[in-house]
Amino acid sequence: MADNNTNGAGPTGGHGVEIHLDEVSKRYPGQKLAAVESVTMTIPAGETVVLVGPSGSGKTTTMRMINRLIEPTAGKITIGGQDVLGLDPDKLRREIGYAIQQTGLFPHMTVGENVGMVPQLVGWNKKRINERVDEMLDLVGLDPAEYRGRFPRQLSGGQQQRVGVARALAANPPVLLMDEPFGAVDPITRGVLQDELMRLQADLGKTIVFVTHDFDEAVKLGDRIAVLGERSKILQYDTPEAILANPADDMVAGFVGAGAALKQLTLRRVREIELGQVPTATVDEAPSALRERLGTRRGAIGLVLDRRNRPLRWATAREAGAVSGLERAGRPVEDSVSPASTLQDALEAILTDDDGVAVVTGSRGEYVGVVDIDTVMNTIKALREEHGADEETES
Numbered sequence: 001m002a003d004n005n006t007n008g009a010g011p012t013g014g015h016g017v018e019i020h021l022d023e024v025s026k027r028y029p030g031q032k033l034a035a036v037e038s039v040t041m042t043i044p045a046g047e048t049v050v051l052v053g054p055s056g057s058g059k060t061t062t063m064r065m066i067n068r069l070i071e072p073t074a075g076k077i078t079i080g081g082q083d084v085l086g087l088d089p090d091k092l093r094r095e096i097g098y099a100i101q102q103t104g105l106f107p108h109m110t111v112g113e114n115v116g117m118v119p120q121l122v123g124w125n126k127k128r129i130n131e132r133v134d135e136m137l138d139l140v141g142l143d144p145a146e147y148r149g150r151f152p153r154q155l156s157g158g159q160q161q162r163v164g165v166a167r168a169l170a171a172n173p174p175v176l177l178m179d180e181p182f183g184a185v186d187p188i189t190r191g192v193l194q195d196e197l198m199r200l201q202a203d204l205g206k207t208i209v210f211v212t213h214d215f216d217e218a219v220k221l222g223d224r225i226a227v228l229g230e231r232s233k234i235l236q237y238d239t240p241e242a243i244l245a246n247p248a249d250d251m252v253a254g255f256v257g258a259g260a261a262l263k264q265l266t267l268r269r270v271r272e273i274e275l276g277q278v279p280t281a282t283v284d285e286a287p288s289a290l291r292e293r294l295g296t297r298r299g300a301i302g303l304v305l306d307r308r309n310r311p312l313r314w315a316t317a318r319e320a321g322a323v324s325g326l327e328r329a330g331r332p333v334e335d336s337v338s339p340a341s342t343l344q345d346a347l348e349a350i351l352t353d354d355d356g357v358a359v360v361t362g363s364r365g366e367y368v369g370v371v372d373i374d375t376v377m378n379t380i381k382a383l384r385e386e387h388g389a390d391e392e393t394e395s
Protein backbone atom coordinates (compact mmCIF):
# COMPACT_ATOMS: atom_id res chain seq x y z
CA MET A 1 0.00 0.00 0.00
CA ALA A 2 2.88 2.19 0.71
CA ASP A 3 4.00 2.66 -2.76
CA ASN A 4 2.39 1.73 -5.96
CA ASN A 5 -0.81 -0.11 -5.49
CA THR A 6 -3.41 2.42 -4.67
CA ASN A 7 -5.65 1.45 -7.57
CA GLY A 8 -5.16 -2.26 -7.22
CA ALA A 9 -1.89 -3.75 -8.20
CA GLY A 10 -0.73 -5.53 -11.27
CA PRO A 11 0.66 -9.02 -11.20
CA THR A 12 3.89 -8.06 -9.50
CA GLY A 13 2.35 -5.60 -7.06
CA GLY A 14 0.80 -6.20 -3.72
CA HIS A 15 3.84 -7.70 -2.00
CA GLY A 16 3.85 -7.46 1.74
CA VAL A 17 5.06 -4.39 3.57
CA GLU A 18 6.12 -3.99 7.18
CA ILE A 19 3.57 -3.09 9.82
CA HIS A 20 4.70 -1.40 12.98
CA LEU A 21 2.70 -0.80 16.15
CA ASP A 22 4.22 1.69 18.53
CA GLU A 23 2.77 1.82 22.05
CA VAL A 24 -0.72 1.31 20.72
CA SER A 25 -3.57 1.34 23.24
CA LYS A 26 -7.31 1.04 23.10
CA ARG A 27 -9.68 1.92 25.89
CA TYR A 28 -13.34 1.43 25.00
CA PRO A 29 -15.67 4.17 26.20
CA GLY A 30 -16.95 3.51 29.70
CA GLN A 31 -14.37 0.76 30.40
CA LYS A 32 -12.12 1.05 33.41
CA LEU A 33 -9.29 -0.98 31.96
CA ALA A 34 -7.81 -0.71 28.52
CA ALA A 35 -8.62 -3.59 26.14
CA VAL A 36 -5.17 -3.16 24.62
CA GLU A 37 -2.40 -1.51 26.55
CA SER A 38 0.69 -0.08 25.00
CA VAL A 39 1.47 -2.78 22.46
CA THR A 40 4.65 -2.39 20.47
CA MET A 41 5.46 -4.88 17.75
CA THR A 42 6.89 -5.11 14.26
CA ILE A 43 5.32 -7.41 11.71
CA PRO A 44 7.96 -8.01 9.04
CA ALA A 45 7.10 -7.55 5.37
CA GLY A 46 5.87 -10.69 3.69
CA GLU A 47 5.52 -12.72 6.88
CA THR A 48 2.53 -14.35 8.49
CA VAL A 49 2.24 -13.30 12.11
CA VAL A 50 -0.35 -15.07 14.22
CA LEU A 51 -1.85 -13.45 17.29
CA VAL A 52 -2.93 -16.09 19.78
CA GLY A 53 -4.24 -15.72 23.29
CA PRO A 54 -7.22 -16.45 25.47
CA SER A 55 -10.66 -15.06 24.82
CA GLY A 56 -10.85 -11.38 25.67
CA SER A 57 -7.09 -10.81 25.51
CA GLY A 58 -7.60 -8.17 22.84
CA LYS A 59 -6.51 -9.98 19.68
CA THR A 60 -9.37 -8.71 17.55
CA THR A 61 -9.08 -5.20 18.93
CA THR A 62 -5.36 -5.14 18.16
CA MET A 63 -5.93 -6.39 14.62
CA ARG A 64 -8.79 -4.05 13.83
CA MET A 65 -6.78 -1.02 14.83
CA ILE A 66 -4.45 -1.81 11.92
CA ASN A 67 -7.18 -1.04 9.37
CA ARG A 68 -8.90 1.40 11.71
CA LEU A 69 -12.11 -0.51 12.05
CA ILE A 70 -11.32 0.40 15.63
CA GLU A 71 -9.60 3.70 16.33
CA PRO A 72 -6.64 3.52 18.71
CA THR A 73 -6.84 5.65 21.83
CA ALA A 74 -3.09 6.20 21.81
CA GLY A 75 0.01 5.20 19.91
CA LYS A 76 1.10 5.04 16.32
CA ILE A 77 0.66 2.46 13.56
CA THR A 78 2.58 2.50 10.32
CA ILE A 79 2.13 0.29 7.27
CA GLY A 80 5.01 0.36 4.83
CA GLY A 81 6.23 3.43 6.69
CA GLN A 82 2.96 5.33 6.26
CA ASP A 83 1.15 6.54 9.36
CA VAL A 84 -2.31 4.97 9.08
CA LEU A 85 -3.87 7.58 11.35
CA GLY A 86 -3.04 10.14 8.70
CA LEU A 87 -4.90 8.27 5.96
CA ASP A 88 -8.54 8.34 4.95
CA PRO A 89 -10.04 5.28 6.74
CA ASP A 90 -12.17 4.19 3.76
CA LYS A 91 -9.24 4.32 1.41
CA LEU A 92 -7.07 2.53 3.96
CA ARG A 93 -9.55 -0.31 4.30
CA ARG A 94 -9.75 -0.86 0.57
CA GLU A 95 -6.02 -1.37 0.52
CA ILE A 96 -6.00 -3.96 3.26
CA GLY A 97 -7.58 -7.35 2.71
CA TYR A 98 -9.84 -8.45 5.51
CA ALA A 99 -11.29 -11.90 6.09
CA ILE A 100 -13.34 -12.91 9.11
CA GLN A 101 -14.98 -16.00 10.52
CA GLN A 102 -18.52 -14.95 9.60
CA THR A 103 -17.13 -14.26 6.11
CA GLY A 104 -18.96 -10.92 5.97
CA LEU A 105 -20.26 -11.79 2.51
CA PHE A 106 -23.23 -9.75 1.38
CA PRO A 107 -26.14 -12.19 1.12
CA HIS A 108 -27.96 -10.31 -1.62
CA MET A 109 -24.89 -10.12 -3.84
CA THR A 110 -23.57 -12.98 -5.96
CA VAL A 111 -20.21 -14.57 -5.27
CA GLY A 112 -18.80 -12.65 -8.25
CA GLU A 113 -20.16 -9.34 -7.00
CA ASN A 114 -18.81 -10.00 -3.52
CA VAL A 115 -15.33 -10.80 -4.81
CA GLY A 116 -15.38 -7.86 -7.22
CA MET A 117 -16.58 -5.36 -4.64
CA VAL A 118 -13.30 -3.73 -3.65
CA PRO A 119 -11.93 -3.58 -7.20
CA GLN A 120 -15.16 -1.87 -8.17
CA LEU A 121 -14.92 0.58 -5.29
CA VAL A 122 -11.43 1.55 -6.35
CA GLY A 123 -12.57 2.11 -9.92
CA TRP A 124 -11.42 -0.83 -12.00
CA ASN A 125 -13.22 -1.25 -15.32
CA LYS A 126 -15.73 -4.03 -15.77
CA LYS A 127 -13.59 -6.27 -17.92
CA ARG A 128 -10.70 -6.13 -15.52
CA ILE A 129 -13.01 -6.84 -12.56
CA ASN A 130 -14.55 -9.86 -14.29
CA GLU A 131 -11.14 -11.27 -15.12
CA ARG A 132 -9.96 -10.69 -11.61
CA VAL A 133 -13.02 -12.36 -10.08
CA ASP A 134 -12.44 -15.47 -12.16
CA GLU A 135 -8.74 -15.47 -11.37
CA MET A 136 -9.43 -15.18 -7.63
CA LEU A 137 -12.08 -17.91 -7.61
CA ASP A 138 -9.65 -20.16 -9.45
CA LEU A 139 -6.96 -19.32 -6.95
CA VAL A 140 -9.08 -20.47 -4.00
CA GLY A 141 -10.21 -23.61 -5.78
CA LEU A 142 -13.73 -22.66 -6.90
CA ASP A 143 -14.67 -23.13 -10.55
CA PRO A 144 -15.67 -19.59 -11.68
CA ALA A 145 -18.26 -20.80 -14.19
CA GLU A 146 -20.03 -22.75 -11.51
CA TYR A 147 -19.79 -20.41 -8.53
CA ARG A 148 -19.58 -16.87 -9.88
CA GLY A 149 -23.36 -16.46 -10.17
CA ARG A 150 -24.36 -18.17 -6.93
CA PHE A 151 -25.45 -16.45 -3.76
CA PRO A 152 -23.53 -17.05 -0.52
CA ARG A 153 -26.37 -19.11 0.98
CA GLN A 154 -25.97 -21.55 -1.91
CA LEU A 155 -22.45 -22.45 -0.75
CA SER A 156 -21.10 -24.68 2.00
CA GLY A 157 -19.35 -23.11 4.99
CA GLY A 158 -15.93 -23.98 3.61
CA GLN A 159 -16.80 -22.54 0.20
CA GLN A 160 -18.01 -19.34 1.82
CA GLN A 161 -14.68 -19.05 3.63
CA ARG A 162 -12.90 -19.51 0.32
CA VAL A 163 -14.95 -16.72 -1.21
CA GLY A 164 -14.09 -14.59 1.82
CA VAL A 165 -10.39 -15.15 1.16
CA ALA A 166 -10.84 -14.49 -2.58
CA ARG A 167 -12.57 -11.22 -1.77
CA ALA A 168 -9.86 -10.18 0.67
CA LEU A 169 -7.23 -10.78 -2.02
CA ALA A 170 -9.13 -9.32 -4.97
CA ALA A 171 -7.59 -5.86 -5.09
CA ASN A 172 -4.15 -7.40 -4.48
CA PRO A 173 -3.53 -5.69 -1.15
CA PRO A 174 -0.05 -5.94 0.38
CA VAL A 175 -1.58 -6.61 3.79
CA LEU A 176 -4.15 -9.19 4.79
CA LEU A 177 -5.91 -9.24 8.15
CA MET A 178 -7.59 -12.53 8.99
CA ASP A 179 -9.70 -12.91 12.12
CA GLU A 180 -10.36 -16.60 12.82
CA PRO A 181 -11.18 -17.02 9.13
CA PHE A 182 -11.48 -20.80 9.42
CA GLY A 183 -13.08 -20.89 12.85
CA ALA A 184 -16.54 -21.92 11.72
CA VAL A 185 -15.70 -24.95 9.58
CA ASP A 186 -15.15 -28.60 10.48
CA PRO A 187 -11.60 -29.73 11.33
CA ILE A 188 -10.98 -31.47 8.01
CA THR A 189 -12.09 -28.49 5.89
CA ARG A 190 -10.12 -26.28 8.23
CA GLY A 191 -6.96 -28.26 7.55
CA VAL A 192 -7.57 -28.02 3.80
CA LEU A 193 -8.14 -24.26 3.97
CA GLN A 194 -4.99 -23.83 6.06
CA ASP A 195 -2.98 -25.78 3.47
CA GLU A 196 -4.43 -23.62 0.70
CA LEU A 197 -3.60 -20.42 2.53
CA MET A 198 -0.02 -21.62 2.97
CA ARG A 199 0.21 -22.46 -0.72
CA LEU A 200 -1.21 -19.06 -1.70
CA GLN A 201 1.06 -17.22 0.66
CA ALA A 202 4.15 -18.99 -0.69
CA ASP A 203 3.35 -17.37 -4.06
CA LEU A 204 1.91 -14.06 -2.92
CA GLY A 205 4.20 -13.03 -0.07
CA LYS A 206 1.62 -10.81 1.64
CA THR A 207 2.06 -9.49 5.12
CA ILE A 208 -0.60 -11.44 7.00
CA VAL A 209 -1.87 -10.79 10.50
CA PHE A 210 -3.90 -13.79 11.57
CA VAL A 211 -5.94 -14.07 14.77
CA THR A 212 -6.79 -17.44 16.29
CA HIS A 213 -7.18 -19.05 19.68
CA ASP A 214 -6.02 -22.38 18.26
CA PHE A 215 -2.35 -22.78 19.01
CA ASP A 216 -1.91 -25.64 16.56
CA GLU A 217 -3.25 -23.42 13.80
CA ALA A 218 -0.75 -20.75 14.86
CA VAL A 219 2.13 -23.25 14.71
CA LYS A 220 1.07 -24.41 11.27
CA LEU A 221 0.54 -21.02 9.67
CA GLY A 222 2.80 -18.60 11.50
CA ASP A 223 6.27 -17.50 10.54
CA ARG A 224 6.04 -15.91 13.95
CA ILE A 225 3.55 -16.18 16.77
CA ALA A 226 2.69 -13.46 19.26
CA VAL A 227 1.22 -15.00 22.41
CA LEU A 228 -0.93 -12.34 24.03
CA GLY A 229 -2.05 -12.12 27.63
CA GLU A 230 -4.44 -9.71 29.26
CA ARG A 231 -4.80 -6.34 27.57
CA SER A 232 -2.80 -7.72 24.65
CA LYS A 233 0.40 -7.81 26.65
CA ILE A 234 2.93 -9.66 24.51
CA LEU A 235 4.02 -12.67 26.54
CA GLN A 236 6.23 -14.05 23.80
CA TYR A 237 6.85 -13.12 20.18
CA ASP A 238 8.98 -15.60 18.30
CA THR A 239 9.05 -18.39 15.74
CA PRO A 240 6.83 -21.42 16.42
CA GLU A 241 9.98 -23.54 16.88
CA ALA A 242 11.35 -21.25 19.57
CA ILE A 243 8.06 -20.97 21.44
CA LEU A 244 7.52 -24.73 21.43
CA ALA A 245 11.09 -25.45 22.48
CA ASN A 246 11.21 -22.81 25.16
CA PRO A 247 8.01 -21.11 26.29
CA ALA A 248 8.83 -17.79 27.96
CA ASP A 249 6.80 -18.43 31.10
CA ASP A 250 4.12 -20.64 32.65
CA MET A 251 1.31 -18.72 30.98
CA VAL A 252 2.76 -19.35 27.55
CA ALA A 253 3.52 -22.96 28.45
CA GLY A 254 -0.10 -23.37 29.49
CA PHE A 255 -1.27 -21.93 26.23
CA VAL A 256 1.09 -24.05 24.16
CA GLY A 257 -0.55 -27.00 25.87
CA ALA A 258 0.46 -30.59 26.26
CA GLY A 259 2.64 -32.26 23.70
CA ALA A 260 4.86 -29.31 22.82
CA ALA A 261 7.71 -31.65 21.96
CA LEU A 262 5.47 -33.62 19.62
CA LYS A 263 4.19 -30.46 17.98
CA GLN A 264 7.78 -29.51 17.24
CA LEU A 265 8.02 -32.59 15.09
CA THR A 266 5.45 -31.12 12.70
CA LEU A 267 7.86 -28.27 12.01
CA ARG A 268 10.84 -30.34 10.97
CA ARG A 269 11.24 -32.20 7.72
CA VAL A 270 13.04 -35.46 7.18
CA ARG A 271 15.39 -33.70 4.75
CA GLU A 272 16.66 -31.45 7.56
CA ILE A 273 18.04 -34.26 9.68
CA GLU A 274 20.96 -36.57 9.22
CA LEU A 275 19.69 -39.91 8.01
CA GLY A 276 20.99 -43.25 9.17
CA GLN A 277 22.11 -46.01 6.82
CA VAL A 278 21.57 -49.76 6.93
CA PRO A 279 23.39 -52.45 4.95
CA THR A 280 21.76 -53.08 1.57
CA ALA A 281 21.89 -55.62 -1.21
CA THR A 282 20.06 -55.80 -4.51
CA VAL A 283 17.76 -58.70 -5.34
CA ASP A 284 20.26 -60.00 -7.86
CA GLU A 285 22.96 -60.47 -5.28
CA ALA A 286 23.47 -63.67 -3.34
CA PRO A 287 21.85 -63.80 0.11
CA SER A 288 25.31 -64.28 1.57
CA ALA A 289 26.27 -60.78 0.40
CA LEU A 290 23.64 -59.20 2.64
CA ARG A 291 24.45 -61.61 5.46
CA GLU A 292 28.08 -60.59 5.38
CA ARG A 293 27.28 -56.89 5.31
CA LEU A 294 25.03 -57.31 8.31
CA GLY A 295 27.80 -59.05 10.25
CA THR A 296 27.13 -60.64 13.57
CA ARG A 297 25.52 -57.71 15.40
CA ARG A 298 22.34 -58.96 17.01
CA GLY A 299 19.11 -57.54 15.70
CA ALA A 300 20.82 -55.75 12.80
CA ILE A 301 18.57 -55.47 9.78
CA GLY A 302 19.30 -54.65 6.19
CA LEU A 303 17.35 -53.76 3.08
CA VAL A 304 16.88 -55.69 -0.09
CA LEU A 305 16.59 -53.25 -3.01
CA ASP A 306 15.20 -53.87 -6.47
CA ARG A 307 17.22 -53.18 -9.61
CA ARG A 308 16.28 -49.52 -9.48
CA ASN A 309 17.38 -49.20 -5.87
CA ARG A 310 13.88 -49.18 -4.45
CA PRO A 311 13.44 -50.86 -1.04
CA LEU A 312 11.69 -54.22 -1.28
CA ARG A 313 12.28 -56.17 1.93
CA TRP A 314 13.73 -55.94 5.41
CA ALA A 315 15.90 -58.86 6.44
CA THR A 316 18.19 -59.88 9.29
CA ALA A 317 21.39 -61.86 8.69
CA ARG A 318 19.57 -64.95 9.79
CA GLU A 319 16.66 -64.34 7.46
CA ALA A 320 19.06 -63.72 4.58
CA GLY A 321 20.76 -67.00 5.38
CA ALA A 322 17.51 -68.94 5.29
CA VAL A 323 16.58 -68.30 1.66
CA SER A 324 18.05 -69.10 -1.71
CA GLY A 325 17.16 -65.72 -3.23
CA LEU A 326 16.90 -62.30 -1.60
CA GLU A 327 13.51 -61.64 -3.20
CA ARG A 328 12.06 -63.90 -0.50
CA ALA A 329 14.18 -62.82 2.47
CA GLY A 330 12.61 -61.38 5.61
CA ARG A 331 9.46 -59.28 5.27
CA PRO A 332 8.22 -56.71 2.78
CA VAL A 333 8.81 -52.98 3.28
CA GLU A 334 5.30 -51.72 3.95
CA ASP A 335 5.74 -48.02 4.23
CA SER A 336 8.19 -45.25 3.47
CA VAL A 337 8.53 -41.53 4.06
CA SER A 338 9.99 -38.88 1.79
CA PRO A 339 12.50 -36.11 2.49
CA ALA A 340 9.55 -33.68 2.49
CA SER A 341 7.66 -35.63 5.17
CA THR A 342 7.47 -34.11 8.64
CA LEU A 343 9.24 -35.77 11.52
CA GLN A 344 5.79 -36.47 12.90
CA ASP A 345 5.05 -38.57 9.80
CA ALA A 346 8.40 -40.30 10.29
CA LEU A 347 7.61 -40.99 13.94
CA GLU A 348 4.28 -42.48 12.93
CA ALA A 349 6.08 -44.79 10.49
CA ILE A 350 8.67 -45.74 13.12
CA LEU A 351 6.01 -46.60 15.67
CA THR A 352 4.09 -48.82 13.29
CA ASP A 353 7.15 -50.64 11.96
CA ASP A 354 8.05 -53.96 13.58
CA ASP A 355 11.69 -52.99 13.96
CA GLY A 356 11.10 -49.33 14.72
CA VAL A 357 12.73 -47.99 11.56
CA ALA A 358 11.27 -45.77 8.85
CA VAL A 359 12.80 -46.01 5.41
CA VAL A 360 13.25 -42.79 3.44
CA THR A 361 12.85 -42.84 -0.32
CA GLY A 362 13.55 -40.18 -2.93
CA SER A 363 11.38 -38.89 -5.75
CA ARG A 364 11.78 -42.05 -7.85
CA GLY A 365 11.17 -44.30 -4.88
CA GLU A 366 14.89 -45.01 -4.48
CA TYR A 367 16.42 -45.77 -1.09
CA VAL A 368 17.92 -42.69 0.58
CA GLY A 369 18.34 -43.66 4.23
CA VAL A 370 16.51 -44.52 7.42
CA VAL A 371 15.17 -42.72 10.48
CA ASP A 372 14.86 -44.36 13.86
CA ILE A 373 13.62 -43.29 17.26
CA ASP A 374 17.07 -42.16 18.44
CA THR A 375 17.32 -39.74 15.52
CA VAL A 376 13.95 -38.25 16.41
CA MET A 377 14.84 -37.93 20.10
CA ASN A 378 18.18 -36.31 19.27
CA THR A 379 16.42 -33.80 17.03
CA ILE A 380 14.05 -32.79 19.81
CA LYS A 381 16.99 -32.44 22.17
CA ALA A 382 18.95 -30.35 19.68
CA LEU A 383 15.95 -28.08 19.14
CA ARG A 384 15.66 -27.49 22.85
CA GLU A 385 19.33 -26.65 23.12
CA GLU A 386 19.20 -24.43 20.06
CA HIS A 387 16.48 -22.37 21.69
CA GLY A 388 18.21 -22.15 25.04
CA ALA A 389 15.78 -24.30 26.97
CA ASP A 390 18.49 -26.12 28.90
CA GLU A 391 20.38 -23.00 29.97
CA GLU A 392 17.18 -21.64 31.38
CA THR A 393 16.39 -24.69 33.51
CA GLU A 394 19.92 -24.70 34.87
CA SER A 395 19.99 -21.07 35.87
Ligand SMILES: Nc1ncnc2c1ncn2[C@@H]1O[C@H](COP(=O)(O)OP(=O)(O)OP(=O)(O)O)[C@@H](O)[C@H]1O
Residues within 6 Å of the ligand: 028, 029, 031, 035, 053, 054, 055, 056, 057, 058, 059, 060, 061, 062, 213
Ligand atom coordinates in the same frame (compact mmCIF):
# COMPACT_ATOMS: atom_id res chain seq x y z
N1 LIG B 1 -17.02 -2.45 21.51
C1 LIG B 1 -16.56 -2.74 22.72
N2 LIG B 1 -16.91 -2.03 23.80
C2 LIG B 1 -16.44 -2.31 25.01
N3 LIG B 1 -15.57 -3.31 25.26
C3 LIG B 1 -15.19 -4.06 24.24
C4 LIG B 1 -15.66 -3.83 22.91
N4 LIG B 1 -15.08 -4.73 22.09
C5 LIG B 1 -14.30 -5.51 22.86
N5 LIG B 1 -14.36 -5.12 24.16
C6 LIG B 1 -13.60 -5.70 25.28
O1 LIG B 1 -12.23 -5.63 24.99
C7 LIG B 1 -11.55 -6.81 25.41
C8 LIG B 1 -10.82 -7.41 24.23
O2 LIG B 1 -11.75 -7.90 23.26
P1 LIG B 1 -11.32 -8.56 21.91
O3 LIG B 1 -12.53 -8.91 21.15
O4 LIG B 1 -10.30 -7.72 21.26
O5 LIG B 1 -10.60 -9.88 22.44
P2 LIG B 1 -10.19 -11.20 21.67
O6 LIG B 1 -8.89 -11.60 22.25
O7 LIG B 1 -10.28 -10.98 20.23
O8 LIG B 1 -11.31 -12.20 22.18
P3 LIG B 1 -11.98 -13.49 21.46
O9 LIG B 1 -10.91 -14.51 21.31
O10 LIG B 1 -13.00 -13.90 22.47
O11 LIG B 1 -12.56 -13.01 20.18
C9 LIG B 1 -12.62 -7.71 26.01
O12 LIG B 1 -12.56 -7.58 27.39
C10 LIG B 1 -13.91 -7.16 25.45
O13 LIG B 1 -14.95 -7.35 26.36
